[in-house]
Amino acid sequence: MSGKFGFFLGCVAPLRYPGIEKATREVFKALNYELVELEGAGCCPAPGVIKSFDEPTWLALAARNLAIAEKKGVDIMTICNGCYGSLFDANHVLHEHPEKLKEVNEILKDIGLHYSGKTKVRHFAEVLHNEVGMERIQAAVKNKLDLNVAAHYGCHFIRPSKIKHLDDPERPVLLDELIEWTGAHSLPYKDKNMCCGAGGGVRSRNSSLALEFTAEKLKNIKAAGGMYIIDVCPFCHLQFDRSQKDVKGYDIPVIHLAQLYGLAFGLPRSDLGLEAHEVKVNL
Amino acid sequence: MSNIKEPDPVFTKAIIDAGGKTLDLCYQCGTCTASCPSGRRTGFRTRQLIRKAQLGLKDDILPTEDLWLCTTCYSCVERCPREVEITDIITIMRNMAVKKGYMADQHKKIGASMMKTATTVPLSPENSALREKMGLPAVPPMAISDPKALEDFRTIMRKTGFDKLIGGA
Helix, strand or coil, X not given: CCEEEEEECCCHHHHHCHHHHHHHHHHHHHCCEEEEECCCCCCCCXXXXXXXXXXXXXXXXXXXXXXXXXXXXXXXXXXXXXHHHHHHHHHHHHHHCHHHHHHHHHHHHCCCCCCCCCCCEEEHHHHHHHHHHHHHHHHHCCCCCCCEEEEECCCCCCCCHHHHCCCCCCCCCHHHHHHHCCCCEECCCCCCCCCCCCCXXXXXXXXXXXXXXXXXXXXXXXXXXXXEEEECCHHHHHHHHHHXXXXXXXXXXXXXXXXXXXXXXXXXXXXXXXXXXXXXXXX | CCCCCCCCHHHHHHHHHCCCCCHHHCCCCCHHHHHCCXXXXXXXXXXXXXXXXXXXXXXXXXXXXXXHCCCCCCHHHHHCCCCCCHHHHHHHXXXXXHHCCCCCHHHHHHHHHHHHHCCCCCCCHHHHHHHHXXXXXXXXXXXXXCHHHHXXXXXXXXXXXXXXXXXXX
């Protein structure tokens, strides 16, 4: 056994793109990891909305998830930048501010939970890159993918770099390397680091503005010859996948890194849940 | 009638006390505005919003749509030469706006969904069927399928007053 993590599902992956969840389970099984269920976990909660509405609620709900993992004695692994943003940042706040941890525990007491701050929060892409590493990944690739793809990092994976320390916030390479290890080619393109437009409650409150962001990214990806968009966040994934019917002239399938790894590891396509995608993936 | 605006140091102090301690470090260089993907497409100007916060012009901030045009992408925070925690300051002001009752209906709906299922999005019958087809439980093993966990989740939201904040869901 290489190790184990508490698998934090989030909302968008299990409920809208269950193939992302399934592919993650199979990929980590192939890499000899145990993914422990975090039964009863709730929304992370979504940072762009819940934290914008009421930070104390955001912090308490995040602490509940952290406490569920702590009780099981596992660190958390997320498959979503939003979940990573919420859980990692909340954990950071609780470490920096003992008085907030105390307040949160007053609330958690009512539901029979306690958080002492032990849980670490990891993003699955960073686990693949920094822990599994190139050699083991390349050894697991059965199906070399000769594709030109556009990596989309999203906002809350690398940023804010001051607390995450994963990569250069302006010119990250982590996701590009993960893509290249499958044999695919990760293209440079204009404004690669730009947001998809969905975060911060903008998709729900001002969908036309969110769409303008997405349209710009699609334009730049198409200009660079991107055949697929590779993301590490189901919410960016949803934004790119569902927006192409509104932004005319694009037909660029969107694939979460877990699904790309599933393909590269030779999983049956039925394990990737591509049926849920609006832009059809023909691979 | 003069249109000179009166600064309100009490509002500024409230932002600082809520965690916006870097607010006063801003010296109006404009790197944030130049980095903002939202400001590229709208009239939203990050630098101006931070200046208004420094001056405590709460009526020019709390009711406005500008406050909600930030996608929290952190581009400005990464580049700010003074390390002003701009995204956090915007979050603090959004919290204040919501407390005053400025909240979009679409956002209230997300709050209501959290109260109902502990998730932000619903599970469609198609996706439930797809889950089963892939050998996953039809409903994921989260609070959404666990009555006690769901009640715990709601208890927290009631305790923090979130249920009332979103209009008594």
